[in-house]
Amino acid sequence: MTKVGICSWLGILALALAVIGVRLSAGLPLESDMLALLPQKTTEEPWAVDARNRITTDVSQRVVFVVSHTEQSSAGSAATSLRKVLIDQNLIQTPPTPQTTSDTQEIGTALFPFRLGLLSAQDRVFMTQNNPEGIRQSALAQLYSPFGIVDQDVLRNDPYLLFPRFMTGLNTHSFDIDPTRQLPFIADKDRFHFIIDAKINGPVASPGFQNRFVPAVTALLEDLQGEIPALEIQKAGSIFYASAATQSAKSEVSSVGMISIFGILALVFMVFRSFRPLLFSLVAMASGAVVGLAVNLAIFEKIHLMSLVFGVGLLGVSVDYAFHYCCGRFSSDAQSPKQRIASIFNGLTMGFISSLIGFACFALTPFPGLQQIALFFMSGLAMSYLTVVFVFPFLDRASEQEAPDWIIGLAHKTQTIILSSGSHRRSQRMLLVLGILVIGFGMIRFQSDDDTRRLQGLPAELQTEHQAIQDIIGNDQAGQYFLVESTSRELALQAEERLVSGLDRLIADQALTGYSAVSSLVPSVARQTENRTWIAATLLDGQLTDYLTGIGYETKAGYDTQAEEFLVPSDLSEFDAVTRLTLTDKEGQFVQMVLLNGVQDLDILIALAQRDDSVKFVDTTAEISTTLAQYRVQSLYLLAIASAVIAIFLTLRYGLSRGLRIAAIPILAVVLTPLILAILGSTFTFFNAIALILVLALGLDYVLFFAESTADDLHISFLANTLSALSTLLAFGLLAFSQQYAVHAFGVTILTGVTLAFLLAPLGRHTTENKAEL
Amino acid sequence: MRPKSLFAGLIFACLLPLAAVAQSITLQDGQALSAQFEQDRYLEGFNGATRSAGEFYLLPEKGVAWRTITPFASDLIVGEDNIRQMVQGQQVMQVPVSQLPGADALHLIFAAVLQGDWDRLEREFSARREPHEQGWKLTYVPPGRGPIRAIELTGADYIETAEIFRRNGDRDVIRFTGHRIRPLREIRQVSRLFR
Numbered sequence: 008m009t010k011v012g013i014c015s016w017l018g019i020l021a022l023a024l025a026v027i028g029v030r031l032s033a034g035l036p037l038e039s040d041m042l043a044l045l046p047q048k049t050t051e052e053p054w055a056v057d058a059r060n061r062i063t064t065d066v067s068q069r070v071v072f073v074v075s076h077t078e079q080s081s082a083g084s085a086a087t088s089l090r091k092v093l094i095d096q097n098l099i100q101t102p103p104t105p106q107t108t109s110d111t112q113e114i115g116t117a118l119f120p121f122r123l124g125l126l127s128a129q130d131r132v133f134m135t136q137n138n139p140e141g142i143r144q145s146a147l148a149q150l151y152s153p154f155g156i157v158d159q160d161v162l163r164n165d166p167y168l169l170f171p172r173f174m175t176g177l178n179t180h181s182f183d184i185d186p187t188r189q190l191p192f193i194a195d196k197d198r199f200h201f202i203i204d205a206k207i208n209g210p211v212a213s214p215g216f217q218n219r220f221v222p223a224v225t226a227l228l229e230d231l232q233g234e235i236p237a238l239e240i241q242k243a244g245s246i247f248y249a250s251a252a253t254q255s256a257k258s259e260v261s262s263v264g265m266i267s268i269f270g271i272l273a274l275v276f277m278v279f280r281s282f283r284p285l286l287f288s289l290v291a292m293a294s295g296a297v298v299g300l301a302v303n304l305a306i307f308e309k310i311h312l313m314s315l316v317f318g319v320g321l322l323g324v325s326v327d328y329a330f331h332y333c334c335g336r337f338s339s340d341a342q343s344p345k346q347r348i349a350s351i352f353n354g355l356t357m358g359f360i361s362s363l364i365g366f367a368c369f370a371l372t373p374f375p376g377l378q379q380i381a382l383f384f385m386s387g388l389a390m391s392y393l394t395v396v397f398v399f400p401f402l403d404r405a406s407e408q409e410a411p412d413w414i415i416g417l418a419h420k421t422q423t424i425i426l427s428s429g430s431h432r433r434s435q436r437m438l439l440v441l442g443i444l445v446i447g448f449g450m451i452r453f454q455s456d457d458d459t460r461r462l463q464g465l466p467a468e469l470q471t472e473h474q475a476i477q478d479i480i481g482n483d484q485a486g487q488y489f490l491v492e493s494t495s496r497e498l499a500l501q502a503e504e505r506l507v508s509g510l511d512r513l514i515a516d517q518a519l520t521g522y523s524a525v526s527s528l529v530p531s532v533a534r535q536t537e538n539r540t541w542i543a544a545t546l547l548d549g550q551l552t553d554y555l556t557g558i559g560y561e562t563k564a565g566y567d568t569q570a571e572e573f574l575v576p577s578d579l580s581e582f583d584a585v586t587r588l589t590l591t592d593k594e595g596q597f598v599q600m601v602l603l604n605g606v607q608d609l610d611i612l613i614a615l616a617q618r619d620d621s622v623k624f625v626d627t628t629a630e631i632s633t634t635l636a637q638y639r640v641q642s643l644y645l646l647a648i649a650s651a652v653i654a655i656f657l658t659l660r661y662g663l664s665r666g667l668r669i670a671a672i673p674i675l676a677v678v679l680t681p682l683i684l685a686i687l688g689s690t691f692t693f694f695n696a697i698a699l700i701l702v703l704a705l706g707l708d709y710v711l712f713f714a715e716s717t718a719d720d721l722h723i724s725f726l727a728n729t730l731s732a733l734s735t736l737l738a739f740g741l742l743a744f745s746q747q748y749a750v751h752a753f754g755v756t757i758l759t760g761v762t763l764a765f766l767l768a769p770l771g772r773h774t775t776e777n778k779a780e781l
Numbered sequence: 782m783r784p785k786s787l788f789a790g791l792i793f794a795c796l797l798p799l800a801a802v803a804q805s806i807t808l809q810d811g812q813a814l815s816a817q818f819e820q821d822r823y824l825e826g827f828n829g830a831t832r833s834a835g836e837f838y839l840l841p842e843k844g845v846a847w848r849t850i851t852p853f854a855s856d857l858i859v860g861e862d863n864i865r866q867m868v869q870g871q872q873v874m875q876v877p878v879s880q881l882p883g884a885d886a887l888h889l890i891f892a893a894v895l896q897g898d899w900d901r902l903e904r905e906f907s908a909r910r911e912p913h914e915q916g917w918k919l920t921y922v923p924p925g926r927g928p929i930r931a932i933e934l935t936g937a938d939y940i941e942t943a944e945i946f947r948r949n950g951d952r953d954v955i956r957f958t959g960h961r962i963r964p965l966r967e968i969r970q971v972s973r974l975f976r
Contacts, residue, residue, distance in 0.1 A: 129873055145873040148855035148866055151833035153818065153847050158928065158951045159825035175876045562826035 012397030019390065020294055023301035030304040038309040054590040054598045055490060055625075061587075061600075062486055062627060067211045070099060070244030072203040073476050076237060079199040083188045085231045085238055086201035090190070092227055098220050099205040114528065114582055115174055121574035122165055123542060123566045124535030127176035128511055130169060134538065139545035142167055143554055150558060166555060166564045167546060177527055193479060198239075200479050207246050217250040243473040251466045255746050263741045270737040278414050278730060279333060287399055288329035288734075291391040294398075295322045299387030303379050311376050317697050318383030320753070323738060324362070324704045325391035327731040328355060331712055332399050334727035337410040338720055344400035352396070354715035354724070357660065358708040359392045364656055365649035365703070374641055380697070410726060418726045425769045442679070449682020456690035457636040486627035487612070489601040490590070493621050496576065499597040500531035502621035506601060509615045519612075520605025525576055525588050532573045543568055635693045642696035646703060650674045653707065661714070669714050672771040673706025676764035683759055694749045698739075698756035705735060706764030710771035725769070732765035813968055814839040816939075816960040818847070823952040830954075837957075838968060843975040858974050867974070916941070 030036065072089060076082035093099045118125060126134060133141035146168045150157050157168060165171070192201045209216035228240045275285045296319050303310050303318070331354065335347030362385075369381030427434070489506060493499035503526040513519040530538070546554075551565060576592070579585040591598040606612065609626060616624035650670070658666030677699050681691050689695075709728045716724040740761065742754025815838045821830035835849040847857040856867040866874040903909055908921040916937030923929050933944045939960045945953040965972055 127874075129875075141871075141873070144853075144855075144868045145866075147853045148849075148857075148868050148873060150822075150831065151820075151853045152849045152855050152857050152866065153820055153833075153953070153955060157822075157824070158947055159949055162824060162826060172874060175874065559828060559831065560826050561828055564826070 009397060009401065012393070013401055016294075016390075016393050016397050019298060019393070023298045023390075026301040026305050027297065036304070036309040037315070038311045054492075054596075055623075057590055058488070058490055058598075058600055058625065059627060061590075062488065066486065067245045068206045070205055070207050070246055071242070071476055073241045073479050074201045074203070074231075075198045075239040075241070075479075076235065077198050079192075079194070081235050081238060082199040082201045083190065083192070085235055085240070086190050086192075086203060087188050089227060089231060089240070090203050090205075093203070093205070093224070096223060097208050098223060099203075100208050101205075114579065114584065115170075117579055117582075118174075118528070118574065119164075119170060120567075120570070121535070121572070122170040122173070123568065123570070124538045124573065125173045125530065126169060126538045127172040129176070130172060131538075134541050137541075137545070139550070142169070142542075142546060145172065146554075147558070162560065163562060163564045165566070166551065166560070167542075169542075195479075207244070211246050211249050214253050217246060217253055220246055221250040241472045241475045241479075243469075243476045247469050248466070251469060252747065263744050267737045267741050270741075271734050274730065274733055274737070278411060278726075279336075280408075281405070283405065284329060284333040287333060287402065288326045290398065290402070291325040291329050291394045292319075292322050294394050295325050295387035295389075295391035298390035299383035302382055302386040306382065307375070307379060311379060314376055314379035314383060317380050318387065320739070321380065321384045321701050321704065322387045322391065323701065323735060324708060325388065325395075326734055326738070327358075327705065327708045327712075327727075328391060328395040329399070330730045330734070331355065331724070331727040332395055332403075333405075334410075334723050334730065336405050336408050337726065338723050339407070340719065344403040347403070348396060348400050350720060351712070351715075354708075354712040355392070355395060357715060358711045359388065361653045361656055361707050361711065362388060362704045365653040365707075366700070368648045368652060369645050369700075372641060372645060374638060376638060377641060377645065380700075384700075414726060414729070415722065418729050419722060421729070422722070422725045422769055425766060442675075445679055445682050445686065449679075449685045452688075453682065453685040454690045455636070455639060456692050457632045457639060487603050487606050487609070488625050489603070489612075489616060490598060490623045490625060491601065491621055492596070492598045492623070494595055494597070496592065496597045497532055499599055499621065500526045500529065500576075501533060502619055503599065503601060504531055504534060505619060506615065506622050509618075510601070510603075513608075513611060513615075518607045519603060522604065523584070523588060523602040525585055525599050528579060528584060529574050529576050532575070535573050539568075542566075639691070639693040639696045642693065642700070646677060646696070646699055649700075649703065650677065653703075665714075669710050669771045672710040672767045673703050673764055675767060676706045676760050677703050679763055680756055680760040683763075684755060689752070689755065692749070692752050694752035695756045698753045699760060701739070701757060702760030702764060705731070705761055706768070709764055709768035713768050714771050728765060728768060732761055735761050810841075811965050812962055813841070813965050813971075814960065814962055815968065816957050818955055818957050820953060820955045823954075825950060838971045840965070840968075840972060840975065843972070846971050846974055848971070856974060860975055 072086070074082050074086040074089060076085065090099075094101055130142055130145070133139070133145075146166070149168050149171070150162075157171075161168060161171060188201075190201050190203070192199055194200070207216070207220060209220065211217075224242065228242070232238050232240065272282070272285065275282060299318050299322065300310075300315070303314070331351045332347055335350055338347075338350060340346065340350065366381050366385055369377050370385065372378060372381075491499050491503045491506065493502055503524055507522070507524050507526055510519060510522050510524075514521065547566065547568065555564060576585050576589060588600045588602065589598075590600060603612070609629070613624050616622045650673075654667060654670035654674070657670045660666060661669060680699060680702060681695060684695065685691065709732070712724045712728060713721070736758060739754055740758035742750050743758045745751045745754060815836055817834070817836055819832065819834045821832050823830050833849050833853070834851050835847065837848070838846045840846070844858065844860040846859075849855050849857070854869070858865045858867070864874075864876050865872055908919055910917055910919045912918075913935050916935065919934040921932045921934075923932075928947050928949070930946045930948045932946070933942075934940055935942050940957055942957070943953075943955045945955075
């Protein structure tokens with residue numbers, strides 16, 4: 008049996024490693040997009056994903072430096088040096104020229120032949136009012152005012168000055184270009200600001216690249232600021248936030264992590280005077296993680312980073328198994344490895360099966376993240392179970408030994424206190440009142456939180472620099488945009504024009520500062536036709552002659568009214584202003600984006616999109632928050648279902664009264680934990696919810712091992728539970744001290760929940776049984 | 782066709798003379814500076830110059846208003862954030878200053894002229910100031926190949942003329958007279974244009 012078991016175990020492990028090897032040969036198929044965690048929507052088109060990816064990539068790869076000084080030459084030379092060194096060291100890609108004056112000029116050159124069909128927003132108002140006099144007056148105002156956009160070339164080809172008004176009305180932002188340094192800059196009242204806007208030359212999430220990029224940039228900036236007095240350099244980019252998070256995590260690993268590791272090592276050594284139990288735990292967890300990963304890789308095309316992290320985390324429950332097995336050596340009835348496994352077999356198997364059937368419901372949800380976590384957990388736990396049953400006895404060479412008096416004493420004392428408080432009516436009443444108070448106050452104070460911006464905990468210093476840059480260069484695009492889809496390019500442009508007229512009203516109401524849309528540059532053919540027809544009917548021929556005579560213009564001037572061609576987006580295919588906004592341009596499907604600046608009110612934008620079936624508003628940040636909210640709610644539903652399934656299973660095994668009593672302990676821990684945390688002022692997030700799964704699984708094990716113990720072995724079970732709880736608290740509970748909110752939330756829930764489950768576990772035994780122990 | 786550069790160059794042309802006007806005076810709270818202007822615009826295709834005339838107002842903390850009176854009434858409001866053109870009280874154009882290359886640099890030049898920091902103008906903008914008749918002459922040559930070739934200003938206590946030369950041969954000449962420091966309450970109507 009043992010040999011067959013070990014051979015099977017080795018076979019499964021080899022198969023799992025083979026699956027992992029095959030899948031990883033093409034690279035780790037890791038997914039980090041939070042929105043990929045949502046159930047696959049049938050409406051999710053590739054272009055919608057493309058739009059999101061473009062925005063995400065743009066945001067995550069972008070880095071901006073603003074080099075400021077009162078002297079243009081000082082700021083310019085510092086910016087030139089900075090850019091050169093960043094490129095030479097392969098830290099940034101050669102920056103593409105940002106939108107410059109010359110870009111605008113080239114776009115102007117490309118648009119000019121189509122000027123008769125291009126009207127500014129105000130000129131369109133004159134058109135809709137059928138007010139050609141408005142156009143004439145605008146032209147005269149410009150001709151005579153000191154601010155007139157007029158010269159001989161403009162006047163000859165565009166006597167009503169339609170095109171300059173169209174161009175100046177475009178919602179674009181451009182910078183001056185320093186002619187000698189070829190760098191964009193802005194000058195304000197006090198200083199010159201040179202701008203380096205580039206893409207990093209490596210993956211933003213790679214700690215290796217972060218370690219190369221951030222220290223090099225920091226040293227460069229210090230050198231430049233040391234060389235040039237009063238030079239200021241602001242920086243912004245996801246790489247700096249990512250690096251700060253990595254550094255914070257590293258610092259926590261070296262503090263919290265080291266305390267955790269040394270704590271567990273010390274605990275194991277003090278109890279067993281050997282590190283072998285730790286080795287057992289590692290073998291159980293590692294083999295479980297290998298199988299969990301292999302099963303996920305075999306089933307899913309990509310594994311989400313979050314599933315991997317939490318899947319491995321939940322396998323921490325297998326540490327329990329190792330401690331329960333190893334504590335067998337303290338029992339006089341379990342001298343051989345076979346006897347040790349036999350003594351815990353019932354508790355172990357019941358815990359395993361309960362967890363398995365309880366969490367099977369997580370695999371049935373449409374949420375891919377929860378499916379992956381559940382499959383990782385169930386397959387990994389199965390492998391850990393096999394490890395304990397077949398491999399531990401094979402590896403175990405330890406003989407019977409005496410448990411240290413202090414730990415036996417501690418375990419016994421705690422056990423006595425808990426059992427006595429659970430057995431006396433007065434204590435029971437006090438516990439009941441305390442429980443009701445916790446539930447009452449907890450429910451009053453309970454609040455959920457899914458806002459990713461708060462959950463990320465961005466460093467204030469970097470946020471200040473980011474804001475300073477936005478104040479200077481005015482780019483505050485924040486992952487909110489519109490998608491306009493239609494069956495043809497023309498219909499998409501028409502839909503976008505309807506949307507843009509709404510956006511113009513929002514700008515007038517100061518609910519928005521700007522937008523970028525293809526139709527601003529390239530009106531629909533329908534609109535161009537309308538513009539041309541109206542101008543031809545109201546402003547050309549005799550009207551034009553009268554106008555030119557009136558201003559004293561004596562040279563031939565006018566428009567080419569015979570042109571049949573209309574401006575289409577492909578005429579501007581070489582310009583980033585159009586290509587970056589065009590997602591799909593093929594027969595039967597045309598999709599473009601409208602990017603937004605300075606969004607003040609999301610609800611108005613959502614309402615605007617709802618007016619037109621072709622238009623969809625996308626808020627990436629809100630979508631991530633919504634994803635987390637859905638996962639939080641879904642996890643809680645599934646926890647409730649898992650608890651019910653486990654309770655039914657336990658009543659079948661132990662009978663109604665005892666089964667419910669056993670099931671009530673971990674369920675109580677799961678219910679009370681978030682309420683206690685609410686009383687302490689914590690909000691409830693998805694990360695708390697996922698930690699509750701581990702609380703349920705661990706709590707179940709604690710109570711089952713206790714319930715399955717004979718009276719003689721009770722102190723051994725209690726000792727094993729104590730060790731398991733202490734090691735879990737050291738491994739996960741210390742995460743409560745993390746600066747990263749998600750990690751903190753996970754840790755603080757484990758800390759509270761496992762403590763509760765451990766303390767409540769002895770009460771899972773029948774009252775009469777407990778009284779007998781006392 | 783370079784509409785944006787042309788536009789920016791003209792903002793410069795419009796604001797710089799005003800800055801120079803104010804270089805020798807200090808406006809107190811509640812005061813504004815006004816003057817008359819007369820502009821001759823020389824464009825090919827016209828027989829002679831197109832002439833316009835009106836008033837301008839410098840309102841501290843607000844900006845500059847050009848009120849063209851003849852031959853066609855219109856207002857041009859150059860505020861801190863945007864530039865607007867009005868005809869008979871109706872706005873016919875509005876452009877954020879942030880969209881105009883050169884407008885930011887202009888503020889700097891504006892400040893330098895106000896402070897009489899001629900060294901800085903010479904060093905950073907290639908703006909040369911030299912004695913001219915009873916006063917001074919400042920020449921600014923914009924960098925690059927934009928449509929504005931050069932701008933020349935002359936004046937004594939106040940600026941007297943501003944001349945803008947374009948590469949295509951066109952030229953604007955603006956003459957300033959009748960400078961007055963006035964209480965803001967006298968020009969409430971102008972003040973209201975800066976909304």
